[in-house]
Amino acid sequence: MDDLWRQWQAFAQLATPRAPGAAGAPAGFATFEDAAERFAAATRSFRDGMAAGASAASAAAAAETFSNFLRDQYADFFKMPWASAPGWAQAQGWSQAHGAGAGPGTAAFELPALGLTREHQERMQRAAHALRDMDEAQRRLQRLWSDTLREAASAYVSRLGSPAGAPLTPEATYKLYDTWIDCAEEAYARTAHSEAFCDALADYVNAGSRLRRESSAGAEVWAKLLDLPTRHEVNTLAERLRVLEEQVRARPATGAGEHAAGPERTPISERAPVSERAAGRERGPRPRARRPPKGKP
Amino acid sequence: MMSPNLWSALAAARHCVAGCSAKEEVWRKGKLRLYRYRSIAKPAATPPLLIVYALVNRPYMMDLQEDRSLIRGLLTQGLDVYLIDWGYPDGADRFTTLSDYIEDQLGGAVQTILQDQGLDALNLLGVCQGGVFSLCYAALHPEHVRNLVTMVTPVDFHTRADLLSKWVRKIDVEAWVANGNVSGDTLNQLFLSLMPFRLTQQKYLELLRGEADAPRIENFMRVEQWIFDSPDQAGAAFREFVVWMYQENRLARNCLKLAGRAVDLAPLKLPILNLIGKRDHLVPPASSAALQRLVGSRDFTTLELDLGHIGMYVSARAQREVPPAIAAWLAAR
Numbered sequence: 001m002d003d004l005w006r007q008w009q010a011f012a013q014l015a016t017p018r019a020p021g022a023a024g025a026p027a028g029f030a031t032f033e034d035a036a037e038r039f040a041a042a043t044r045s046f047r048d049g050m051a052a053g054a055s056a057a058s059a060a061a062a063a064e065t066f067s068n069f070l071r072d073q074y075a076d077f078f079k080m081p082w083a084s085a086p087g088w089a090q091a092q093g094w095s096q097a098h099g100a101g102a103g104p105g106t107a108a109f110e111l112p113a114l115g116l117t118r119e120h121q122e123r124m125q126r127a128a129h130a131l132r133d134m135d136e137a138q139r140r141l142q143r144l145w146s147d148t149l150r151e152a153a154s155a156y157v158s159r160l161g162s163p164a165g166a167p168l169t170p171e172a173t174y175k176l177y178d179t180w181i182d183c184a185e186e187a188y189a190r191t192a193h194s195e196a197f198c199d200a201l202a203d204y205v206n207a208g209s210r211l212r213r214e215s216s217a218g219a220e221v222w223a224k225l226l227d228l229p230t231r232h233e234v235n236t237l238a239e240r241l242r243v244l245e246e247q248v249r250a251r252p253a254t255g256a257g258e259h260a261a262g263p264e265r266t267p268i269s270e271r272a273p274v275s276e277r278a279a280g281r282e283r284g285p286r287p288r289a290r291r292p293p294k295g296k297p
Numbered sequence: 298m299m300s301p302n303l304w305s306a307l308a309a310a311r312h313c314v315a316g317c318s319a320k321e322e323v324w325r326k327g328k329l330r331l332y333r334y335r336s337i338a339k340p341a342a343t344p345p346l347l348i349v350y351a352l353v354n355r356p357y358m359m360d361l362q363e364d365r366s367l368i369r370g371l372l373t374q375g376l377d378v379y380l381i382d383w384g385y386p387d388g389a390d391r392f393t394t395l396s397d398y399i400e401d402q403l404g405g406a407v408q409t410i411l412q413d414q415g416l417d418a419l420n421l422l423g424v425c426q427g428g429v430f431s432l433c434y435a436a437l438h439p440e441h442v443r444n445l446v447t448m449v450t451p452v453d454f455h456t457r458a459d460l461l462s463k464w465v466r467k468i469d470v471e472a473w474v475a476n477g478n479v480s481g482d483t484l485n486q487l488f489l490s491l492m493p494f495r496l497t498q499q500k501y502l503e504l505l506r507g508e509a510d511a512p513r514i515e516n517f518m519r520v521e522q523w524i525f526d527s528p529d530q531a532g533a534a535f536r537e538f539v540v541w542m543y544q545e546n547r548l549a550r551n552c553l554k555l556a557g558r559a560v561d562l563a564p565l566k567l568p569i570l571n572l573i574g575k576r577d578h579l580v581p582p583a584s585s586a587a588l589q590r591l592v593g594s595r596d597f598t599t600l601e602l603d604l605g606h607i608g609m610y611v612s613a614r615a616q617r618e619v620p621p622a623i624a625a626w627l628a629a630r
Contacts, residue, residue: 035498074494174502174506177499177502178499181495181498185494192464192490198464198466202468206473238391
């Protein structure tokens with residue numbers, strides 16, 4: 001189970017926190033405490049395994065176990081939260097079963113669209129391809145992340161070397177934890193700056209944009225059928241309004257009632273409600289108590 | 298195990314709100330609000346200072362709490378401080394462009410202040426993306442800006458350390474934005490991904506391992522509130538900013554145009570104070586430092602502090618050093 005997803009869930013629980021000891025779900029920060037305790041336990045095991053007198057084989061095994069623990073802790077960072085949501089696996093399976101991930105020319109989404117619903121079929125094909133591309137890019141990100149964690153864990157184990165036999169106090173554990181974070185961030189920075197990572201991230205975002213575009217187009221079809229306003233229609237109206245505003249702004253001032261220059265004043269319709277102004281939180285345009293003009297000293 | 302005391306302190310801090318200095322709204326346009334802060338010290342003999350914050354977070358970070366407030370520090374120095382709050386764009390703002398923000402909104406705020414105070418020019422303090430806006434405005438209207446202060450402001454978007462820039466360079470921004478806005482949550486996810494181990498785990502463990510000290514926890518909660526109180530970004534302006542700055546680096550390459558007018562930094566001769574955070578992970582120091590070679594100003598001061606991006610305006614060290622430095626620099630000009 002990935003920590004980040006649990007942390008997210010834990011934060012969501014903060015909206016309805018419970019006092020410690022209350023029945024039900026753990027308090028919001030429990031997941032962090034849990035992570036810290038697991039870290040401390042793994043660190044203790046590692047130190048025991050590396051203690052003076054341990055055989056080379058047991059030391060190597062302790063290092064590997066510890067390294068694996070660290071990697072497991074963060075393994076699913078690039079697994080998107082919705083990947084574990086109901087329906088996601090089916091959606092991917094559907095996409096692959098219909099050919100978006102299969103060989104060319106063999107499945108429904110690789111065939112030319114025909115007939116009355118041709119446009120709709122093509123839209124679904126494009127959506128399926130985008131879904132496949134997102135999945136593929138996400139796997140590349142996940143691989144890079146996994147490599148990063150391996151590198152970070154390896155650097156951390158090397159940095160610890162043979163730990164001294166001093167007792168592992170809470171303060172010492174925190175210091176070790178901070179060292180781990182340093183190692184992890186350093187390894188991640190190297191990955192995050194790499195071409196491979198930038199390419200995978202861009203591919204993921206770009207495929208997501210395509211999927212959203214096709215999904216929106218599908219939603220618009222339904223909106224039209226139900227005679228609901230579509231985003232395109234609203235955008236068109238907004239554009240028209242914008243052009244009109246620009247034309248009004250560009251119109252030369254001709255009468256005394258028009259401002260030839262200077263900023264606009266707040267229209268009445270945009271002023272804060274009287275109740276808000278009375279509360280002193282959102283005041284309307286102030287009664288201008290002029291200060292004497294200040295000049296350059 | 299989290300102590301009951303810590304739990305109580307956290308629970309008590311849930312509702313603490315940011316913002317400590319008295320202010321009044323003096324102008325608004327659309328969602329923009331222009332605030333003027335009430336003076337708390339003997340007025341300094343300098344023109345008013347307009348703070349231009351970024352679009353990507355809320356400007357109350359400038360005035361978080363009494364001991365962490367750049368604005369309060371500036372007021373203490375006697376400065377007459379104004380602040381632009383860009384508001385929360387919604388779907389109706391999706392076609393708002395950079396030109397709208399800079400020429401109409403920032404420009405309108407400047408005109409309001411100048412008219413009210415009977416001045417020809419004021420001082421501008423641009424923070425992060427707001428620094429880019431301030432630079433553009435100053436380049437287009439140098440007659441209205443007496444002195445310019447840029448704080449953690451990206452100028453060269455193609456420096457080696459700029460991870461955000463590397464990430465977005467291959468993204469199809471047209472498709473990403475489409476005709477909509479970009480959600481604040483998406484941007485936050487991006488920012489967290491810059492340092493995922495520190496920002497998604499270590500900082501919370503640090504919170505838990507400290508004392509159940511109310512001021513410390515309230516400070517943490519206010520910053521936490523600010524970090525995730527991220528407005529959506531107006532689609533058109535976001536697209537322009539990412540393509541023109543991050544992808545094409547137009548500001549540094551001197552080929553930026555706004556509403557058909559060239560934003561040329563070379564003729565900019567006004568005094569400039571450039572504040573740089575040496576440990577800034579969002580705006581690499583080299584990105585900000587590039588400003589000096591692009592402007593024509595001979596009165597150019599760089600102040601590098603050993604701080605991060607956010608530390609530049611909320612750290613204890615920043616509180617001690619930044620407001621007096623800005624006030625002294627302005628007073629000398």
